[in-house]
Amino acid sequence: MMGIFSKIFGTDSAIQSGLDMIANAGDAIVFTDEEKAQQKVTLLKAYEPFKLIQRFIVMVFCVPYVSLHVVVIVGQLLGMNWGDISIMINDAFGYPVLAAVGLYLTGGVIPSRK
Known part of the structure; x- marks a missing residue:
């Protein structure tokens, strides 16, 4: 630990x-x-230690986001009308997931201005 x-x-x-x-x-x-x-x-x-925590942050946000959408897709396939739930998922998780993935993908790549 x-x-x-x-x-x-x-x-x-x-x-x-x-x-x-x-x-x-x-x-x-x-x-x-x-x-x-x-x-x-x-x-x-x-930057290597920070990449580890960036991966952790991405997993914390992306796994529930994708999992919830999979549940909605399965519900839609079973004939349940869960379209509104999908919109709520995007409203709740959309920007945090975007920020986490953006942080992970651009960390150390974008040059700083001097």
């Missing part, structure tokens, strides 16, 4: 290595293309 919490929130050594990386990166003012590429790889490695 503690293993999942250390993966989600990070360990002391991971936090310390991140702080060391920030301290060591402060001495360079001009970066070459190779240094920028290496820094991007290092940054993506630092």
Whole structure:
């Protein structure tokens, strides 16, 4: 159980290595293309724990969303009129699912403005 919490929130050594990386990166003012590429790889490695929690958030929202729609589809096939329930599901879960999937798919991809 503690293993999942250390993966989600990070360990002391991971936090310390991140702080060391920030301290060591402060001495360079001009970066070459190779240094920028290496820094991007290092940054993506630092994002790995956040990808785990992003997957968890996507699963928390998407599994009930899809499951509820499957129940509505089965109900429709059995002749029940559940069209209004489908609209309520979209109203309740639509934007949170969109936000969670958007966060997961674009995390670390969209460049920041400087």
